[in-house]
Amino acid sequence: MVRNGDGLSSNSAHLTKKRVFQQLVDEKRVEIVTGGWVMTDEATSHLYAMVDQLIEGHQWVKNNLGIKVKTGWSVDPFGHGSTVPYLLKLSGVDSGTLIQRIHYTWKYYFAKTRQCDFLWRQNWDSIGHTDMLVHNQPFTLYTTKHACGPFPEVCLNYDFRKIYGEFTEYSLHAVPVDQKNIRQKADALAEQYQRTASLSAHKVILVQLGDDFRYDHEIEWHQQYDNYRQLINYINGHKEIYNMDVAFGTPLNYFEELRQRTTELPTLKGDLFPYSDIYTDGTPHYWNGYFTTRPYWKLLNRELERNLRSAEILYTYGLNKARQQGENDIVKVLERNYEKLVRARRHLGLFQHHDAITGTSKAHVMRDYALKLIEGIQDSIFLQTFIVQNLLFGNPGSTKTQVPSHRVIVPESDFESYDTISPKVLLNVSQRPKKIVLFNSLAQYRTEVLKLQVDTPYVKVIDATGKPVLHQINPVWDMSPNKQTSKLDILSNRFELLFVADLDPLALHVFTIAHAPVQEATNATIAIVYCQHCHQAHPVFQFKNFQQGDVQLENIKIRALFDGKTGFLRGITQKKTDKHTFCELYVGAYRSMQFQSGAYLFQPDINAPEINQETLLGSDNRLLVITSGPVASELSSISKEVLTHSARLYHLEGPLGEGIYFENIIDFGVPPKNRDTELFMRFASGINNGKPPVFYTDTNGLQMQKRKTVERTRIEGNYYPITEAIYIEDDQQRLSLLVGHSQGASAWQPGWLEVMVERRMLYDDGRGMGEGLVDQRKMLNKYWLLLEDGSPLSAQLSRPSLLSNYLSKSLQHPPDVFMLEDNRPQGSASLSPFDYVIPPWPLVVQLINKALPCDVHLFNLRTLTDQNFTQFPSKSALLILHRLGFACDVSTDITIPNCFLDYVTNEKYYAFRPNTQFSDLKIKELTKTSLTGLYRERNLERLDEMIVYPMELVTINVTFGLL
Numbered sequence: 001m002v003r004n005g006d007g008l009s010s011n012s013a014h015l016t017k018k019r020v021f022q023q024l025v026d027e028k029r030v031e032i033v034t035g036g037w038v039m040t041d042e043a044t045s046h047l048y049a050m051v052d053q054l055i056e057g058h059q060w061v062k063n064n065l066g067i068k069v070k071t072g073w074s075v076d077p078f079g080h081g082s083t084v085p086y087l088l089k090l091s092g093v094d095s096g097t098l099i100q101r102i103h104y105t106w107k108y109y110f111a112k113t114r115q116c117d118f119l120w121r122q123n124w125d126s127i128g129h130t131d132m133l134v135h136n137q138p139f140t141l142y143t144t145k146h147a148c149g150p151f152p153e154v155c156l157n158y159d160f161r162k163i164y165g166e167f168t169e170y171s172l173h174a175v176p177v178d179q180k181n182i183r184q185k186a187d188a189l190a191e192q193y194q195r196t197a198s199l200s201a202h203k204v205i206l207v208q209l210g211d212d213f214r215y216d217h218e219i220e221w222h223q224q225y226d227n228y229r230q231l232i233n234y235i236n237g238h239k240e241i242y243n244m245d246v247a248f249g250t251p252l253n254y255f256e257e258l259r260q261r262t263t264e265l266p267t268l269k270g271d272l273f274p275y276s277d278i279y280t281d282g283t284p285h286y287w288n289g290y291f292t293t294r295p296y297w298k299l300l301n302r303e304l305e306r307n308l309r310s311a312e313i314l315y316t317y318g319l320n321k322a323r324q325q326g327e328n329d330i331v332k333v334l335e336r337n338y339e340k341l342v343r344a345r346r347h348l349g350l351f352q353h354h355d356a357i358t359g360t361s362k363a364h365v366m367r368d369y370a371l372k373l374i375e376g377i378q379d380s381i382f383l384q385t386f387i388v389q390n391l392l393f394g395n396p397g398s399t400k401t402q403v404p405s406h407r408v409i410v411p412e413s414d415f416e417s418y419d420t421i422s423p424k425v426l427l428n429v430s431q432r433p434k435k436i437v438l439f440n441s442l443a444q445y446r447t448e449v450l451k452l453q454v455d456t457p458y459v460k461v462i463d464a465t466g467k468p469v470l471h472q473i474n475p476v477w478d479m480s481p482n483k484q485t486s487k488l489d490i491l492s493n494r495f496e497l498l499f500v501a502d503l504d505p506l507a508l509h510v511f512t513i514a515h516a517p518v519q520e521a522t523n524a525t526i527a528i529v530y531c532q533h534c535h536q537a538h539p540v541f542q543f544k545n546f547q548q549g550d551v552q553l554e555n556i557k558i559r560a561l562f563d564g565k566t567g568f569l570r571g572i573t574q575k576k577t578d579k580h581t582f583c584e585l586y587v588g589a590y591r592s593m594q595f596q597s598g599a600y601l602f603q604p605d606i607n608a609p610e611i612n613q614e615t616l617l618g619s620d621n622r623l624l625v626i627t628s629g630p631v632a633s634e635l636s637s638i639s640k641e642v643l644t645h646s647a648r649l650y651h652l653e654g655p656l657g658e659g660i661y662f663e664n665i666i667d668f669g670v671p672p673k674n675r676d677t678e679l680f681m682r683f684a685s686g687i688n689n690g691k692p693p694v695f696y697t698d699t700n701g702l703q704m705q706k707r708k709t710v711e712r713t714r715i716e717g718n719y720y721p722i723t724e725a726i727y728i729e730d731d732q733q734r735l736s737l738l739v740g741h742s743q744g745a746s747a748w749q750p751g752w753l754e755v756m757v758e759r760r761m762l763y764d765d766g767r768g769m770g771e772g773l774v775d776q777r778k779m780l781n782k783y784w785l786l787l788e789d790g791s792p793l794s795a796q797l798s799r800p801s802l803l804s805n806y807l808s809k810s811l812q813h814p815p816d817v818f819m820l821e822d823n824r825p826q827g828s829a830s831l832s833p834f835d836y837v838i839p840p841w842p843l844v845v846q847l848i849n850k851a852l853p854c855d856v857h858l859f860n861l862r863t864l865t866d867q868n869f870t871q872f873p874s875k876s877a878l879l880i881l882h883r884l885g886f887a888c889d890v891s892t893d894i895t896i897p898n899c900f901l902d903y904v905t906n907e908k909y910y911a912f913r914p915n916t917q918f919s920d921l922k923i924k925e926l927t928k929t930s931l932t933g934l935y936r937e938r939n940l941e942r943l944d945e946m947i948v949y950p951m952e953l954v955t956i957n958v959t960f961g962l963l
Contacts, residue, residue, distance in 0.1 A: 025065055031250035035061045035069035035093065037349030038356075042074070042081045043273060043291055043721035044298065044742035045352045047701040047882075048305050048859065051931065051953070053349030054087060055862065055878065058932040063867050068934050071251040072097025075142040075208075077354040078287040078600065079103075079275035083700040085120040085132035090931035090953060096133040096255035098206070100142050102272040104284070111138050111199045117258060118266045123703055124797055124885065124951045131267070133255060135206065138199045140279055145170065147208040149192025158189060160223045161214065177227045186234045190242045202261040206254040271705055273720055280766060288719040289602035289678075289765070291744030292756040294359030295666075296777040297366060298741045300373045300418065301351055302812070307380035308344050310441045310816050311387075313506070313861045315341055316877045317847050318387035320921055320960040323875070330390055337386070338873045340379035342865070347376035357742070360599045360768070363775045370418035377415050385409045388437055388508060388818055391845050409437060412452065412817040419777050421665075425819065426494060430456040433514035435820035440503035441813050443852040445898035447654055448815050449631060452497045452513075457526055457540045460516040461499045464509050464843035471499035472629035473526045475541055477638070488534045488623055488638065490541065498631045500652065503815060505851040506858070510843040527629035534625065546624065553626070553633045555649045557657045558787075562647065566613065567624045567637025569647060569660070569683070572787050576893075581733065581787055582686040587613045587643060590715070592676040598765025599773055602716045602744070602756075604678065611677065617641050642667065642674065654897055655806045662783040666758050671774040675762050682754040683785070687735050689728040695747035696798050698724045701812075703885065703951060704798050709748060719744045719756070724808050725800060728753055729792045734890055736804050738784040740811045757781060782811055790890035801890040802854065802899065809857070850916040854899035856948065857882040864933065864957075875924075878933045879956040881911050883948040911948040924961030931955050 013021075024030040037053035037060075061067060072088045074080065080099045088097055110116050116138050119131040140146045148155040159170035177185055197203045209228070215221060232246045247253075274288040315334065322330040355361045356369050389409040413422045427434045440446050453476065461469040474496040478489040503509055529541045536543040550570060551562040559573040568585040589611040590604035597603040623638045634648040644665040650656040664681070668674045689695060692709040699705050701724045709718050726745040727736035737745075737753055744756040758779075762772040784807045792798060800808070852858060859880035866874040903910040917923070926940035933955060940946060940956065948954045 022065065025067060028250065028252070031071065031252055032061055032065065032067065032069050033071050033073035033251055034088070034097075037346060038353040039074060039076060040084065040352040041354040041356075041358050042077045042084050042700075043079055044357050044723065045700060046302065046305060046723045046742070047083065048309060049301070049348055049352050050083065050700060051087060051880070052308075052345060052860070052862075053352050054091060055932045056345050056349050058091060058934055059865060062934055063865065063870055069093050070095040071255060073251060074098065075100035075137070077101065078290060078358070079271075079273040081271040081273060081699050082120055082122060082269075083702050085134060086122055086130055086702070087931060087953075089130060089132045090955075092930040092932075092935045094132070095252055096135060096258070098135045098137065098251055099272075100137045101275050101287075102136065103274065103276045104140075104278050105276075106272055107136075107138065107140075110136050114199055114201050115266050116200050117202070117262070118268045121267050121269050122951070123269055123705070128267075133258075133265070134268075135254070135258070137206070137208070138196060140277070142208050143211040144209055145211075148189065149196050151192065154188055154192055157185070158228075159211075160227045161220045162223060163217055163220065176223075177230045182230060182234050186231055186238075186242070189231060190235055190244065193244065193246070202258060204254065204257050204261060206249075206251065271699060274717070276717070284713070284717070285596070285601050285603065285765075286713075286716045286719070287600050287767070288716070288721070288744055289597060289759060290358040290360055290600050291602075291719060291721040291742065292678075292759055293599050293773060294366060294775070295741065295743060295758055295781070296419075296779045297351075297359055297370060297373070298357065298743070299779055299781075300370060300377075301348070301357055302741045304344065304348050304351075304373050304376045304380065306441075306813050307377050307384070307816075308348055309813070309860060310439060311341060311344065311380040311383045312863070313441055313847070313858070314387040314391075314439070315383055315873075316861045316863045317918065317921065318390055319863065319873060320875070320877075322390065324920075324922060324960070324962055327390075327394070333386070334383075335872050337383060338863075339871065340383055341863070341873075344376035344379045347372040358600075359773075362769060362771055366775065367418075374415055374418040381411045381415065384439070384816060385411060385818060388439065391508060392437070392510070393841050408820055409818045410821045412436075412819055421778060421780055424451075424453045427452060427454045427497075427513060427819070429454045429459050429513050430515050432822065433512050434822075436511045436513060437818040437820070438501055438503060438509045438511065439816040439818070440505065440507055440509070441816065441858075442809060443505045443848060443856070443858040444854050445505055445851055446503045446810075446815075447652065447656060447897070448501050448503060448810065449650060449652075449656065450497075450499055450501055450815065450817065452499075452817070454495050454497045454513065455493055456515060457495045458516045458518050458520070459497060460514055460520065461497075462512040462514070463502075464511070469499050469501070469511065470630060471497060471525055472631035473497060473540075474627045474629070474634075475527070475529060475538075477625070479638075486533065486623075488531065488625065490534075490538055495540075498629075500631060501815065504844065504846055506847040508845040524630055527627040530626035530628070531624070533623045546626075551624070551626065551635060553628075553635055553647070553649050555633070555651045555657050556653070558649065558660070560647065560649060560660055562635055564624075566617075566622060567635055567645060567647075569785075572660070574787065574789070577789075581735075582684075583735065583785075583787065584684045586682045586684060587617060587645070588680060588682065589616055590678040590680070592678055592759075592761045594676060594761075595763050596765060597676075597678070598761050598763065598767065599769045599771075600767040601765040602678070602719055603765075604715060605676075606714070616677075616679070617643055642669075642679070655803055655894070656810075658803055658891075658894060659784045659786040659807060662785060664757065664781040664783075665778065666781060667778040668758060668760055668776045671760065671776075672762060674760050677758075677760050678756060679758045680754050680756050682752060683735065683737065684749075685728070685735050685751045685753065687728050687733060687751050688730040689747065689750060691750050693728070693747045693750045693752070695726060695728045695753070697722045697726045697745055704800065706798060707747070709746075715746065715748050718748055719746045721745075722755070724812070725804065726753060726755065727800075727804075729798075731791055732789065734786075734788045734790060734792050734801075736784075736786040736788065736800070738786070738804065738808045738811055740782040784808070784811065788891040788894075790887070790892060792887055792890050797885075799885040799887045801894075802886045802896055803891045803894050805855070805884050805886055806896055846919050848916065849919055850913045851898060851900060852881075852912060852916070853901055853903050853910075854896055855884050855886055855901065855950070856911050857884055859953065861958075875961075876957055876959045878929070879958050880931070881946070881948050881954050881956075883909060883911065883950050883952055883954075885951045908947050909949050910944060911946045911954070912944040914944050916943050922961045923958060925957075925959040927957040927959075929955050929957045933957055
């Protein structure tokens with residue numbers, strides 16, 4: 001594992017040390033394992049970040065050490081999934097990989113059946129091309145105490161570290177080897193090795209020697225090596241007694257020896273979650289609290305992820321276009337700021353560490369992580385704005401002035417602080433028209449609804465062709481914490497603008513938002529407001545009172561019924577068939593068991609009932625508001641206690657009209673308020689998903705994994721990680737919840753679908769953090785709920801529908817929004833940065849000439865670092881594609897506009913439509929490579945030769961030429 005999280009280069013080490021280390025690597029006495037930027041968490045990390053940190057590490061190792069990693073090493077993540085073995089296999093790290101922390105019953109099973117070594121195969125693979133050799137260490141932990149054999153009290157005698165001033169259990173037990181005790185010590189150690197070897201059929205074992213924070217004193221190297229050297233020589237020299245060969249080695253040595261002795265190995269499909277231990281008090285403790293722990297950080301992580309991806313795509317395109325068009329000043333600026341891109345990559349990579357994205361570090365460490373995430377977001381947005389400006393206008397300073405620093409393009413959200421929801425910039429449309437730039441980073445046609453804030457309700461929106469755009473004005477409510485009245489007030493100088501944007505694939509679009517005459521702002525654009533507890537005197541909005549009873553929202557596809565008191569969903573009717581499905585939203589919380597539930601563990605108090613939503617949210621202080629207009633109808637359940645919940649139906653044809661969009665604002669307040677509270681959102685439905693219930697969760701966004709509830713392990717044993725989706729289904733319908741960030745989820749009872757949204761505990765759970773969880777932040781969560789028709793149970797491999805994939809990508813990669821800045825006072829005759837732009841300038845800039853098939857995701861377009869000058873970008877980039885699997889028997893009656901799925905010929909799944917190419921860019925060479933770009937596989941003449949099979953990831957090294 002390469003750990004370079006502080007952004008230090010290889011030049012930080014002394015030249016002599018570098019030479020010695022390089023010699024050890026070349027002699028294979030030191031092995032670099034996995035080679036990623038960190039040892040990534042395998043439950044809560046999303047696929048993009050997992051791949052990106054692997055690329056960053058592999059490229060660094062290659063550029064600085066000149067080697068390619070061959071083995072994997074993942075000993076500390078809390079549970080293991082199938083994604084990391086798959087990514088290692090694709091990257092050429094195919095000699096084998098090692099895992100450690102899995103459920104104690106899996107440990108027992110593998111040991112009993114002597115299957116500690118197996119081939120991990122992906123669910124969709126029927127022939128074994130994804131098989132990855134995996135070794136499961138048979139004992140609890142990777143420390144010397146637990147690694148030499150089954151008896152820790154014996155193994156403690158073989159950790160020979162003794163540092164002056166340290167008093168530890170191993171320093172008290174271990175006695176140096178000498179001629180008097182060597183036979184006794186060799187006998188006891190050999191017995192542990194023999195017992196370990198009995199758990200495998202091939203009699204080859206790998207024993208770790210060390211622990212966290214070790215070998216930090218030179219003397220320890222001598223203490224460990226010298227004592228073990230004596231023991232090894234003694235054992236090897238007495239074959240008649242021990243009949244074994246012992247040697248120092250690396251994981252690669254182990255896997256090479258294993259392959260020589262074994263020709264057939266068992267195959268495993270699925271994953272090894274959740275992790276559970278029994279080593280503290282003999283009872284099961286489930287490590288699935290961290291699936292949700294510190295969700296605000298998990299949200300920030302995804303914010304950086306999506307901004308970095310957009311920056312990568314824009315940077316690769318903008319840099320090479322500037323090079324090919326001879327814009328040397330732009331090239332210099334981009335080369336100089338390449339360090340921002342690298343820094344953002346490394347900050348994202350660092351946060352994938354199994355004690356970072358998991359939320360299981362101390363509060364001051366988590367604060368440092370958050371600052372790095374914000375810095376990465378800021379760096380990514382800086383690059384985006386600079387490149388968008390150049391693609392639209394060129395360099396404003398090069399036409400009327402020699403100053404190239406005028407910034408015309410600015411982001412629409414402000415990321416100044418890590419601990420608050422980023423506010424949207426108010427657009428002063430009443431003074432002069434505003435230009436809004438949208439970047440669709442997806443390679444498909446999209447229809448998206450944008451939400452901005454303007455200073456007047458009287459606006460019009462114009463697209464790039466000059467046509468008016470469907471839009472809607474909603475009120476913005478005064479949610480000041482110091483409001484004295486319980487009634488809602490509308491802000492007089494701030495309004496919410498929703499507008500519908502039709503976007504080309506991988507393209508920039510310019511929209512104009514201008515002030516409109518009052519007579520043009522009719523009821524067709526200004527929402528009607530239904531509210532019982534509002535001050536209803538307002539010159540803009542028409543108010544109507546609620547009717548008694550439940551509330552109904554509908555669009556052309558569905559009719560949703562909501563509780564008239566709570567504002568929570570009660571049922572869904574599909575208007576095409578007039579079929580009503582019971583689907584009730586309930587918000588509650590588990591009461592944590594003190595000292596048992598914490599950052600790592602989820603352990604509800606079995607003697608305490610669930611905290612019901614009346615107690616949690618308050619039964620009398622929820623204010624319901626409906627806003628309804630031409631774009632959307634939205635019901636908001638507003639409260640100052642814990643949760644403000646909104647449900648929205650879009651009045652649009654196409655995918656956006658097929659589901660219910662939810663937003664939750666979560667605020668636990670100041671501790672100890674809401675102490676020992678684990679807040680969940682549960683949908684109870686009429687879906688008959690079996691007894692025990694069967695449900696499906698995504699694994700890092702790569703695939704769906706079938707789960708079956710195990711009643712005897714209670715709720716804590718049935719929570720699983722999700723990063724994109726969870727669904728339940730029967731033979732007629734599927735209910736899916738799509739999420740925007742990682743969290744824990746379950747389906748504990750038939751028809752239930754549940755996600756954990758926030759956790760607070762005052763006490764530590766005894767698993768290493770040493771603190772409670774009290775640093776919660778106010779946050780905004782986003783979801784899509786889909787009820788789809790079909791017969792999904794007929795499929796052997798469960799997959800999301802095309803519709804689900806489409807809406808999930810809307811959550812993961814919404815359009816990037818920028819503004820054209822103009823800060824002159826009204827009526828000013830002075831020049832602004834915008835005046836340096838010489839018209840005409842394009843209103844649409846397409847980076848690619850054709851859309852990709854709608855099941856092919858442009859995973860990344862990532863500029864590679866120059867191998868000789870590692871602070872500069874090269875002329876090559878890794879183009880990574882992911883062909884999303886989808887169900888053919890769900891939502892078959894729903895059409896995705898401009899969805900191209902006819903590029904399958906003779907069972908060859910082409911990734912590009914014929915003659916697809918980047919706009920205005922010359923490509924010198926195309927080479928299919930391994931995932932991280934280290935191994936060349938074959939050359940391509942054109943992009944449309946590339947074949948990507950369903951579920952697979954493929955990388956193409958694109959080398960750009962000069963015009």
